[in-house]
Amino acid sequence: MSEEKYVPKTKLAEWFDSRLPLLSLSHHLKSYPTPKNLNYWWTFGGILTFCLITQIVTGIILAMHYVAHTEHAFASIEHIMRDVNYGWLMRYVHSNGASMFFLAVYIHIFRGLYFGSYKAPREMIWIIGLAIYLLMMATAFMGYVLPWGQMSFWGATVITNLFSAIPLIGESVTNWLWGGFSVDNPTLNRFYSLHYLLPFLIFGLVILHIWSLHIPGNNNPVGIDVKKGSNETMPFHPYMVMKDLLALLAFLLLFFAFVFFMPDFLGHPDNYIPADPLITPAHIVPEWYLLPFYAILRAIPSKLGGVIFMFASIFVLVGLPWLDSSKVRSATFRPIYRKFFWVLVVTVILLGYLGAKPPEGIYLILARIGTAYYFIHFLILLPLLGRYEKTEPLPLSISDPVLDKPGAMDKLKEMAGKYEGENVATFK
Amino acid sequence: MKEKMLQHLNNLFSKVFLIIFIIGNSNLAHSEERNTEFLKNNWSFDGVFGTFDRASLQRGYQVYQEVCAGCHSVQHLSYRNLSEKGGPEFLPEEAKAIAAQFEVIDGPNEDGEMFTRPGRLSDKFVMPFPNVKAAAAANGGAYPPDMSVLAKARKGGADYIYSLLMGYEEAPAGYELDDGVYYNKYMPGNKIKMAEPISDGIVEYSDGTETTKAQISRDVTTFLVWAGDPHLEARHKMGFKVFFYLIILLTLVYFSKQKVWSRFGSKREEEEEAFDKAEKAVTKYEGEDPKTFK
Amino acid sequence: MTNKVEPKRRNFLFTATYTIGAVGLGAAVWPLVDQMNPDASVKALSTTEVDVSSIEPGKEITVLWRGKPIFIKRRTEKEISEAAKVNLKDLKDPEKDSDRAKNPEWLVMIGVCTHLGCVPLKNKGEYKGWFCPCHGSHYDTSGRIRKGPAPTNLEIPKYEFVDMNTIKIG
Numbered sequence: 001m002s003e004e005k006y007v008p009k010t011k012l013a014e015w016f017d018s019r020l021p022l023l024s025l026s027h028h029l030k031s032y033p034t035p036k037n038l039n040y041w042w043t044f045g046g047i048l049t050f051c052l053i054t055q056i057v058t059g060i061i062l063a064m065h066y067v068a069h070t071e072h073a074f075a076s077i078e079h080i081m082r083d084v085n086y087g088w089l090m091r092y093v094h095s096n097g098a099s100m101f102f103l104a105v106y107i108h109i110f111r112g113l114y115f116g117s118y119k120a121p122r123e124m125i126w127i128i129g130l131a132i133y134l135l136m137m138a139t140a141f142m143g144y145v146l147p148w149g150q151m152s153f154w155g156a157t158v159i160t161n162l163f164s165a166i167p168l169i170g171e172s173v174t175n176w177l178w179g180g181f182s183v184d185n186p187t188l189n190r191f192y193s194l195h196y197l198l199p200f201l202i203f204g205l206v207i208l209h210i211w212s213l214h215i216p217g218n219n220n221p222v223g224i225d226v227k228k229g230s231n232e233t234m235p236f237h238p239y240m241v242m243k244d245l246l247a248l249l250a251f252l253l254l255f256f257a258f259v260f261f262m263p264d265f266l267g268h269p270d271n272y273i274p275a276d277p278l279i280t281p282a283h284i285v286p287e288w289y290l291l292p293f294y295a296i297l298r299a300i301p302s303k304l305g306g307v308i309f310m311f312a313s314i315f316v317l318v319g320l321p322w323l324d325s326s327k328v329r330s331a332t333f334r335p336i337y338r339k340f341f342w343v344l345v346v347t348v349i350l351l352g353y354l355g356a357k358p359p360e361g362i363y364l365i366l367a368r369i370g371t372a373y374y375f376i377h378f379l380i381l382l383p384l385l386g387r388y389e390k391t392e393p394l395p396l397s398i399s400d401p402v403l404d405k406p407g408a409m410d411k412l413k414e415m416a417g418k419y420e421g422e423n424v425a426t427f428k
Numbered sequence: 429m430k431e432k433m434l435q436h437l438n439n440l441f442s443k444v445f446l447i448i449f450i451i452g453n454s455n456l457a458h459s460e461e462r463n464t465e466f467l468k469n470n471w472s473f474d475g476v477f478g479t480f481d482r483a484s485l486q487r488g489y490q491v492y493q494e495v496c497a498g499c500h501s502v503q504h505l506s507y508r509n510l511s512e513k514g515g516p517e518f519l520p521e522e523a524k525a526i527a528a529q530f531e532v533i534d535g536p537n538e539d540g541e542m543f544t545r546p547g548r549l550s551d552k553f554v555m556p557f558p559n560v561k562a563a564a565a566a567n568g569g570a571y572p573p574d575m576s577v578l579a580k581a582r583k584g585g586a587d588y589i590y591s592l593l594m595g596y597e598e599a600p601a602g603y604e605l606d607d608g609v610y611y612n613k614y615m616p617g618n619k620i621k622m623a624e625p626i627s628d629g630i631v632e633y634s635d636g637t638e639t640t641k642a643q644i645s646r647d648v649t650t651f652l653v654w655a656g657d658p659h660l661e662a663r664h665k666m667g668f669k670v671f672f673y674l675i676i677l678l679t680l681v682y683f684s685k686q687k688v689w690s691r692f693g694s695k696r697e698e699e700e701e702a703f704d705k706a707e708k709a710v711t712k713y714e715g716e717d718p719k720t721f722k
Numbered sequence: 723m724t725n726k727v728e729p730k731r732r733n734f735l736f737t738a739t740y741t742i743g744a745v746g747l748g749a750a751v752w753p754l755v756d757q758m759n760p761d762a763s764v765k766a767l768s769t770t771e772v773d774v775s776s777i778e779p780g781k782e783i784t785v786l787w788r789g790k791p792i793f794i795k796r797r798t799e800k801e802i803s804e805a806a807k808v809n810l811k812d813l814k815d816p817e818k819d820s821d822r823a824k825n826p827e828w829l830v831m832i833g834v835c836t837h838l839g840c841v842p843l844k845n846k847g848e849y850k851g852w853f854c855p856c857h858g859s860h861y862d863t864s865g866r867i868r869k870g871p872a873p874t875n876l877e878i879p880k881y882e883f884v885d886m887n888t889i890k891i892g
Contacts, residue, residue: 036692061757078504078576081659083763086753088659089666234692242685249678256674260667261476264580272581272656273573282616508766538776550766673746680739687735 004031028214033233034240035220037398041111042218043247044104046240050248051101052206056199058094059143066146068192070185073148074274092263098140099266100255102289105133114341116329117219123321124212130317132205137290139198142191144287149271154284156183156191162297165304182277222398223330232398283358291355292348296374298359299367309371316378323378325386333392337385340377347373464614466587467594469646473586473653476668479661480654485516487633488651491644494631496575499567499622501555504576505655508549514661515654523549530554568608570621579649579656586653588614593645596624769892771884774828782844784833787891791833791841792879793852794889797863802826804850805864815874819864822878830881830889831865837872852876 006027008014017023065084067076080087109129112118118126141159145152160177164170179186217228226232234240258265264272266288270281286294293310300306316323331338351370357363472481489510492502507527510518518526527547532554535542547554557563564571573581582588591614599611605619612620626648629639637643654660770787774794777783782795797805805819806826823829833852835842840856847853848869849862859870866875881891 057754061754064758075504079761079763082504082509083761085756085759085761087757087761088663089753090757092663238688239692242681242688246678246681246685249674249681253671253674253678256667256670260663260670263663269581269583269585272577506763506766508762512762548769550763673742673749677739677742677746680735680742684735684739 030235030237032214032217032236033226033228034218034236035226035398036232036234036239037220037222038218038240038243039221040243040247041107041115042220043244044108044111046244047104047248047251048101048108049206051097051104052199052202055094055097055101056203058090058097059196059199061090062094063196066192068146068189070148070188070275073146073188077147089259092259096255096258096263096266098143099258099287099289100251101136102140104251105136106289109133110345113344114331114338115219115221116223116324116326116331118321119324119329120321121216122213122219125209125216126321127318128205128209128212130314132202132209134314135198135202135205139195139202140287140289142195142198144271145188145191146195147271148188148275150273150275150279150281151268151271151284153183153275153277154280155286156187158284159286160187162307162310165307167304184277219329220398221330221332222395223328223332224394224398226398285356288352288356291353292351293355295351295355295367296371298355299364299371309375313371313374316375320378320382324382326382326389326391328391328394333394334385334389335392336389337382340381340385343373344377347377464591466584466591466614468587469590469649471586471650471653473650473660476664478664480514480516481650482517483635483637484647484650485654486518487631487635487637487644488647488649488654489516489518490633491626491631491648492575492651495625495644496648498556499563499572500575501557501563502553502576502655503555503574505553505658506549507547507551507553509658511549512658515658516651520549527551568621572622575652575655577656579653581656586649589652590645590649592620593626593649594642769890771888771890773887774889775887779827785891787832787879792891793829793831793833793844793865793876795829795831795844796827797823797829801850801863805862805866808862808864808866812868814867817864817866817875822864822866822875825883828883828889829863829865830879830891831876832879833876835859835872836867836874836876837870842876 006017006024008017008023013023062080065076065080065087067073077091080091082088084090112126112129141155145156160174160183163177164174166173175181177187178184179190217226217233220226268285268287273281285291293313296313297306297310300309326334326337328334331341347370351367351374354363354367354370359367472479472484492500507523507530510516510526511520511523527549530547530551531544532547532551533542534545537543557566560571579585579589584591592612595612595614597611597613599605603611603618605611609619609621610623611618626641626644628641631639631644633639637647657663768788770785772783772785772792772794774783774796777794777796779796780798780801782793784791784793786792802819808819810816810818820826822831833841835854835856837854837857837859840854842852842854842859842861844852847860849860851863851865851868852861853859854861854870854872857871859872860868861872861876862868864875865878867873879891881889884890
């Protein structure tokens with residue numbers, strides 16, 4: 001399935017396309033060649049696009065009814081939940097949608113980690129993805145402040161206070177962020193403005209993300225390059241569209257289970273208490289998707305150190321394409337990396353668990369071990385593995401593992417191997 | 429092949445586990461520090477098909493009005509809500525009569541002065557105190573929380589509220605309590621400034637329901653859950669429809685996807701052709717020079 | 723690409739999928755649209771009661787109802803007779819004065835010009851009723867359009883006298 005150039009069928013189409021090549025673009029998107037062996041972990045890109053659009057649409061609607069003022073914010077949310085037609089639905093889709101968005105993005109990121117999708121020539125996709133992830137966190141954080149409940153207020157206080165750790169200018173920076181001497185109405189107002197703005201920046205970055213994907217094309221579970229002109233690829237439409245749609249619908253079952261049957265499960269009860277600057281809740285806990293970073297923040301016994309490590313834990317991922325020097329992409333053929341990958345997954349989940357616990361006793365010790373492993377994984381293990389790991393032999397083509405007659409191609413290859421130096425290319 | 433399948437399955441399970449773990453995590457995060465298990469009740473509004481018990485809601489409103497409303501506001505509730513679908517469903521005339529019992533401050537009038545008038549359906553529930561400070565001042569410094577979303581604002585929700593109402597006890601020997609502070613088994617920290625509000629027979633039900641402490645507590649808890657989540661029934665109903673629809677669409681899309689992908693069968697044939705071609709080439713070669721094998 | 727698979731079944735399957743999908747999409751769009759309609763709290767505010775005991779004959783007050791001005795005018799005998807005298811044939815939007823004012827002494831109208839929504843001025847214009855300054859529509863003492871671009875008479879809201887001194891609008 002090679003990608004053919006778009007040929008306009010009518011004079012009008014030709015006239016239009018030569019001035020604004022939207023038809024060419026749409027043709028490209030439809031016929032974009034995708035490896036035929038993509039598994040369901042590859043459907044999360046589509047799911048994430050859906051999540052982003054859902055958040056933007058419901059968000060714009062909520063903004064029509066929300067009031068960004070400390071006196072009215074909480075009541076306006078209750079107004080949405082009670083009086084606005086389908087307001088409860090919009091709000092629950094939006095608040096649970098944020099969680100679903102992060103769930104999908106974590107699966108998407110770990111899929112990339114497992115199959116080596118960040119490696120050359122896909123470094124740009126990875127880095128833009130990380131920028132999206134960072135903006136997502138900023139957006140989610142500011143969105144969580146808007147209902148002006150106790151968690152909103154104290155979460156905002158704690159997170160903005162992180163910046164006070166910066167030497168010399170820390171206090172000026174926090175005052176600048178707040179527009180005052182504490183989190184207050186000016187803070188709420190600017191967070192609202194930015195919460196509305198950032199999703200559109202994310203949208204722009206998503207376009208770049210996809211653009212940079214369409215240049216090298218998709219990685220795949222085997223991790224070797226596909227031959228674009230061959231039958232190793234299938235056009236995006238209708239094959240991947242149908243597959244993505246199927247996965248999306250399955251994902252919606254989970255999404256709507258939360259929205260309709262346990263809409264407040266992922267939120268914190270304290271956020272239904274209006275913000276009170278005089279009383280701090282017993283435990284300030286961020287939303288679940290930020291917990292691993294919160295654990296890292298608290299694992300370091302110094303204010304500045306904690307902040308540095310927390311930000312470093314994200315920025316270390318930017319260097320990942322160069323830290324992991326293994327030529328083999330997919331963990332399928334990297335027996336040792338594969339094990340460490342799962343250790344990393346467990347570590348991150350553990351850190352998430354610890355982020356919700358008070359930072360004391362065994363929790364603190366475990367959080368420190370987890371933080372240490374996180375950095376060792378990326379900064380030490382991956383460079384070493386790249387050099388010393390003995391990878392398993394790669395198949396010659398992706399058709400090999402997906403061919404219906406398992407073993408047959410292997411046997412052929414084995415035979416072909418005996419002709420070393422001969423024309424192996426004829427064996428695909 | 430089987431091995432591959434198993435491996436896939438294994439992968440799948442670990443990842444599903446991962447998802448569940450992440451989600452379960454946040455639950456764990458919230459449920460920590462509960463010293464006592466709450467009393468369990470079979471709430472009619474629990475579960476996927478949960479609905480409110482109208483009679484219980486109506487009684488619960490009565491309990492709120494006669495017992496709680498002296499101190500606790502429900503400022504986000506309006507009198508019209510009392511007759512809306514999915515709630516206590518008082519008749520519109522009944523709700524109107526209820527609203528008219530209250531004096532609502534309105535204005536300013538032509539002379540620029542505030543005045544009181546009987547409540548209307550569109551009015552919010554009248555608050556017992558004009559503001560939080562007044563409420564705190566009248567209650568020994570502790571502000572009786574607004575109860576509009578109380579059931580959502582407490583870990584344990586309905587079970588917590590019910591348990592708290594039932595959880596007043598004599599303080600254990602040696603436990604020190606200040607004046608005006610009471611011991612409650614289910615209150616975090618066990619100290620509560622609200623005196624035991626509910627006791628047997630504190631209200632009189634016109635529908636003949638027995639007025640035990642447990643019954644009254646159940647009714648008022650039901651009322652508070654509804655007050656915090658007035659669209660619960662609509663939500664459950666819509667959720668059921670959405671799932672029904674999604675499963676149908678999922679099935680259709682599954683078969684459509686299979687159908688579409690089977691088109692690629694022709695491609696597979698090509699692949700097999702290539703395989704055959706390669707095989708032929710090898711055989712040919714084998715025939716020519718068998719010594720290169722084995 | 724060869725389409726050798728039985729076309730009938732495939733077509734049915736695809737048609738069913740598209741149809742069901744479109745129905746769902748439509749259903750999902752409705753809440754997105756309906757949320758902009760007047761909400762429950764706005765709808766609940768649809769009545770308002772006005773005390774008219776202090777209005778002298780010939781005077782008029784304006785009250786707000788559903789965000790719109792409502793003219794409540796206590797007309798003089800002269801104004802009433804003028805309004806009643808008018809020949810219906812002369813009217814652009816023929817309507818008897820007795821149909822517009824249940825109690826001839828009281829005229830209750832929505833004070834929004836039926837042309838493009840401005841608020842007409844009282845006691846102005848060629849017919850001694852109301853005059854809309856935006857595009858020059860003249861209304862008579864019954865609030866009927868007599869001259870100018872407005873197509874219809876000033877609208878009469880639903881109202882009733884609760885007692886002698888109180889009008890309930892809506």
